[in-house]
Amino acid sequence: xxxxxxxxxxxxxxxxxxxxxxxxxxxxxxxxxxxxxxxxxxxxxxxxxxxxxxxxxxxxxxxxxxxxxxxxxxxxxxx
Numbered sequence: 001x002x003x004x005x006x007x008x009x010x011x012x013x014x015x016x017x018x019x020x021x022x023x024x025x026x027x028x029x030x031x032x033x034x035x036x037x038x039x040x041x042x043x044x045x046x047x048x049x050x051x052x053x054x055x056x057x058x059x060x061x062x063x064x065x066x067x068x069x070x071x072x073x074x075x076x077x078x079x
Contacts, residue, residue, distance in 0.1 A: 001062075007055040010048055015040040 019036035027035060 001058065003051065003055045003058045007048060007051045010051060011040070011044050014044050014047070018043065 015036055018040040019032060022032050022035055022039075
């Protein structure tokens with residue numbers, strides 16, 4: 001879960017930095033949020049691809065472990 005936290009924090013930091021730059025350039029209100037979301041999404045897609053892969057692998061591993069535990073408990077209950 002560490003990789004999920006790191007990825008989320010990195011995305012948030014990129015969004016805040018993008019919004020800060022746009023605010024310095026004079027963008028205000030709803031357009032600021034909309035542009036910041038769009039630009040930070042593109043930047044995150046490029047810069048955080050390795051971290052995104054690690055995060056998805058961690059999530060997939062967690063889901064598989066939970067599914068195995070559920071199946072074990074279900075078969076134990078049936079026996």
